[in-house]
Each structure stands twice: as C-alpha cells, then as structure tokens.
Amino acid sequence: MATEKDTSRDDLLRATLAVAPGTPLREGIERIIRAETGALIVIGDGLLGEIVSGGLRIDEVFSAQRLSELAKMDGAIVLSDDGERIVRANVHLVPDPSIHTDESGTRHRSAERVARQTGLTVIAVSQSMRIVTLYAGAARRSLEDVAQVMSRANQAMQTLERYKQRLDQVSASLSALEVEDLATLRDAIVVLQRAEMVRRITQEIEALLVELGTEGRLLRLQLEELVQGVETERTLVVRDFAQSKRGRTPAVMLADLAALGPEDLLEPLAFARSLNYPAVPDSLEQAVGPKGYRLLSKIPRLPETVIERIVSKFGRLSKIMSADLDDLLSVESVGAARASSIKEGLARLAESSILDRYM
Secondary structure: OOOHHHHHHHHHHHHHHHOOOOOHHHHHHHHHHHHOOOEEEEEOOOOOHHHEEOOEEEEEEOOHHHHHHHOOOOOEEEEOOOOOEEEEEEEEEOOOOOOOOOOOOHHHHHHHHHHHHHOOEEEEEOOOOOOEEEEEOOEEEEEOOHHHHHHHHHHHHHHHHHHHHHHHHHHHHHHHHHHOOOOEHHHHHHHHHHHHHHHHHHHHHHHHHHHHHHHHHHHHHHHHHHOOOHHHHHHHHHHHHOOOOOOOOHHHHHHHHHOOOHHHOOOHHHHHHHOOOOOOHHHHOOEOOOOOHHHHOOOOOOOHHHHHHHHHHHOOHHHHHHOOHHHHHOOOOOOHHHHHHHHHHHHHHHHHHHHHHHO
C-alpha cells in the first residue's frame, strides 16, 4: 500500500519531469527568468473550482513564447492537465487561507496552498531571486541551475564508482570463501552493506538525472552500465545466506534492508537481524554455507528454474561442488550436456575465484 510519503514523492517526480531541461515548459520558465517578470503557473484546471477568480480565457496551444508573454501580467497562468494548452491567464487564485504554509512571499504562499488544497502541480518563479519552486501536493522542491545539478551528479558518479569498485572486491572475496566453504555471516553482510550503499547512491543520482532531463543522457547511460547486476547480486546473497523463517521471504528481507536508517548501514548486526540471525556479535563469526544460487547464476545459459531445482536437490553449495555427473543427472531438466557444463563452470569459477583472492 502506497504511503503518503510515497505519494508525495511520486507527485514531485512527475512535476520535476514536466519542467526538466529540454521540455517546452522549462524553456518557457527560462524565458520568464531572463525577462525578470516572475510567474505563477498551475498545471491542470479541473480541480481548481471556486479558488479561481477572474482572468482571461486563452485556450491556445502551449508555447514557451506565449507563456513568457502572458507572465508579464500579474495573475496566475493555468495550463491543461497534460500541459499541452494554455487554458487561462491573469487568474487570481484564492486558496483556503487556513492551509498552513511556511512561505513568506505572496506568490509562493498562494502556490503552496493551491498545491496542498488541489493536489495539482504549481510552479512559482521568483521575480527578484530567479528561483523556480515546484509544489506538488504536500511536496516542495526548488530547482537548481543545470550547471550546479550537473556538478553534483558528476561528484555523485565518482562516489558511486568508488563504492562499486569496493563492492566488486568484496564480492570476489566472498566467491572465493564460498568455494572453500569458509564464508562467515560477516563476509556476506559486507557484500550486502556495499550493495545497499551502491543502491542508495544510485537513487540519489537518478533523482538528479530527472532534474537534468535531456542534459543528463550520457550520465544515465554511464549509470546504467555501472550498476548493472547490482540488484541481482543483492538478491542472490540474501537467498544464499538468509535463514528460513515463516513469512520472511527474500522480498521481505530486501525491503527491510532498504528501510534501514543511515546509522544502521555500517552496523552489521542490523543486517544480521534482517537475515533472521540473532543480533549478537558472536553470530557474525559463525560459518554459513551458501545454498549456491549466487555461483550457479554465474554459469552461462543456466536457467533460473534449473538453478532452483539443483539447490532444492542438494541444499548447499559445498554438496553441489562435490556432486558427480550422475548426481547432477538425477536433477530434473539436467541432461548430460548440461551436467558437464555445470561441473566445468563451477570448476572454472572456483579456480578464478581462488586465484583472484591469493594473487
């Protein structure tokens, strides 16, 4: 069930997309800023009802030039729900004065109250300070200059690259320990910690890319390449190492990890608790045998359904590693060719993992 916080975030995301660089609306706002006229823009007129007073009925196709010219009048500009038409101009908005707002300026106070009362997206462009503020329902965001957002995104990408590099290192170390059957709960948690940090930095960058619009195309491609496979890795580690508990599916455990506060990200016991282990220091050093999902997924062209059957048959990676061809052939959908492929694939993974660890 979506929470009020989730709804506000979604509303703000849609509002940010509507004014992202490269959109006609953003071009119109840039014109207003250059002209130093300021503006109050409402996207959607169906819910305004009695809070609209006066104004001119325009009903013309939207264009950046029309928007900037109409902004020279004092009143608000109302766009259609899809932003494709300018419906009204020079409108006086009369929202409920009892709605709380922390804004001080008249234009911004009206904007916030209208957004809260109607749930519509309202944009306030400051005349003197050249600041664009979005109001979407109860959410609020001030748009930064594109160059500033780009600088922050580049810095975040550099941080992400360092965290991803560290994730690759601890992931490779875990693979070697799995092969030797020496992995502890702490080793698995270190990988999950790094994966969770990468996931959260990725979310921050994605929010910046939304604000950058078309200006962030290259960064988005770089981001997609950099984080490819991270979510899969996170899921497989949970499936491999979590203890079974009724009602605690991998999806539930992943949601618990995502909900951890910033102070818990570096606390291994918080991760242990999410994986159904006792939150005591001794539990971190206990040996844990992976089920085998993670390493089996690295074998090319091995379907997920077959991986599931192999894990169900043997229960632990160590037993899968020691299984001979006849043992593997007893698994449904595993023929002679696939059994040989599994044995050879695991042998190659074991060799490369151990070499990476000790070189």
